[in-house]
Amino acid sequence: MLGLVPWLASCVECPLSPGLSGKECAVVASLRLADTVPPSPGNRFADDEPAALLGFEVFFDARLSRDGSVRCATCHIPERVFGDARATSLGLELVDRNSPSLHGAAWHRWQMWDGRADSLWAQPLLAFENPKEMDFTRLELAHRVKVTYRERYEALFGALPALEDGARFPPRGKPGQASFDAMAPADQDAINLVAANVGKALEAYQRKLAFRRGLLERFVDGDAKALTTGEREGLAVFIRRGCVSCHAGGLMSDDDFHAVGLVDAPPRARAEAFVVLEASPFTAAGAFHDGAKQTLPMRRASDEGAYRTPTLRNVTRTGPWGHDGRFATLAAAVQGHADPMVTGSELEALLLFFTVLDASDPPLPWNGWPDR
Numbered sequence: 225m226l227g228l229v230p231w232l233a234s235c236v237e238c239p240l241s242p243g244l245s246g247k248e249c250a251v252v253a254s255l256r257l258a259d260t261v262p263p264s265p266g267n268r269f270a271d272d273e274p275a276a277l278l279g280f281e282v283f284f285d286a287r288l289s290r291d292g293s294v295r296c297a298t299c300h301i302p303e304r305v306f307g308d309a310r311a312t313s314l315g316l317e318l319v320d321r322n323s324p325s326l327h328g329a330a331w332h333r334w335q336m337w338d339g340r341a342d343s344l345w346a347q348p349l350l351a352f353e354n355p356k357e358m359d360f361t362r363l364e365l366a367h368r369v370k371v372t373y374r375e376r377y378e379a380l381f382g383a384l385p386a387l388e389d390g391a392r393f394p395p396r397g398k399p400g401q402a403s404f405d406a407m408a409p410a411d412q413d414a415i416n417l418v419a420a421n422v423g424k425a426l427e428a429y430q431r432k433l434a435f436r437r438g439l440l441e442r443f444v445d446g447d448a449k450a451l452t453t454g455e456r457e458g459l460a461v462f463i464r465r466g467c468v469s470c471h472a473g474g475l476m477s478d479d480d481f482h483a484v485g486l487v488d489a490p491p492r493a494r495a496e497a498f499v500v501l502e503a504s505p506f507t508a509a510g511a512f513h514d515g516a517k518q519t520l521p522m523r524r525a526s527d528e529g530a531y532r533t534p535t536l537r538n539v540t541r542t543g544p545w546g547h548d549g550r551f552a553t554l555a556a557a558v559q560g561h562a563d564p565m566v567t568g569s570e571l572e573a574l575l576l577f578f579t580v581l582d583a584s585d586p587p588l589p590w591n592g593w594p595d596r
């Protein structure tokens with residue numbers, strides 16, 4: 225890494241203004257975004273082009289919701305960096321969380337503010353089956369795939385189950401509903417496999433949405449003029465105020481969960497996510513994970529009231545901010561959880577620094593709507 229940043233090798237000459245120590249200089253280098261998204265060991269279709277194209281269509285398909293009115297793109301809008309610019313999202317009903325920009329999703333280790341999905345392919349079913357979001361069931365999903373996407377699905381993932389057998393495969397149902405719970409376990413597995421595969425196609429698509437290197441990388445790579453003096457001051461504040469201890473690395477998130485005082489009543493967050501993870505057949509510990517199985521991490525006392533550190537890439541474009549969109553301004557978002565509070569001039573510098581965190585957008589066609 226350091227080889228790529230000649231001026232960092234001798235940090236005494238660190239060209240930052242007002243000047244950073246050698247150690248701080250190395251932290252700047254650690255903020256450089258990698259050239260490619262991390263691998264997805266649980267999804268052997270993660271980098272498969274036909275899978276991405278299938279996911280592209282599914283993402284914009286409103287028929288995959290109870291009344292045909294909600295698609296993934298309802299709350300992850302291409303023109304809104306794949307967020308929705310609302311405090312909390314509106315699907316079939318109002319949900320209680322803020323929709324994250326999906327440009328960061330392929331970079332994150334955990335999905336959702338509380339990490340209740342441990343992969344990008346396991347996440348979609350949570351949206352499909354959420355009564356407030358799309359209120360679709362995995363049985364309906366399988367039937368709809370058969371009607372609309374059969375050929376492309378089967379070319380990728382193999383034959384769909386015998387869905388025409390209505391006694392074995394009712395038209396709708398998910399765990400907790402009699403229609404699904406009464407099915408033979410093997411048939412339930414067959415439906416779960418379809419749901420997992422649709423998720424894998426959606427992951428392949430969302431990997432195409434990953435943000436790319438921007439102005440900050442030009443700076444780290446040696447173009448000292450890429451940042452103005454004010455922006456460099458903001459960078460220095462960001463490091464000195466310890467923001468980097470959580471907003472770390474190229475993603476500007478340590479992908480870990482921290483209780484920073486923004487609790488809900490009743491408190492939920494990371495601690496609650498384990499209830500979902502431990503009951504889910506779709507984690508890296510389960511049968512649908514393609515690579516070597518992994519065990520789930522242990523619960524920690526610190527998970528109470530903790531949310532995942534959000535990426536700060538594109539942060540000027542992703543408001544309102546916070547897991548429930550409670551912050552209407554970036555200044556409020558910083559002051560709302562910085563401990564101790566930053567001073568007025570530090571805040572000013574930080575806001576300037578945020579503007580250089582704009583990442584490059586993904587290329588077309590992925591960054592837009594599919595042709596219909």
Ligand code: HEC
Nearest residue numbers: 296299313314315321322323324329335336337348351357
């Ligand atoms: C009703 C609005 C809505 C719809 C529809 C919706 N989402 Fe989301 N999405 C959200 C919200 C809100 C969150 C944050 C939820 C949370 O953390 O509890 C989220 C989180 C995510 C995340 C996690 C991102 C991250 O950085 O943690 C991914 C990935 C995602 N959605 C993809 C999808 C896909 C794929 C679909 C379609 C199958 C979809 N969403 C449908 C609102 C929506």
Ligand code: HEC
Nearest residue numbers: 465466467470482486531532533534545546547557558562
């Ligand atoms: C202890 C870890 C930690 C530290 C230190 C920290 N943050 Fe955060 N930051 C978080 C977490 C967690 C959230 C999400 C909080 C929530 O919404 O529940 C967050 C949210 C944010 C947001 C809102 C982003 C969004 O998309 O909603 C901004 C902006 C931000 N932090 C900037 C900063 C700055 C600037 C500093 C230093 C002054 C800082 N943070 C220090 C963990 C941290």
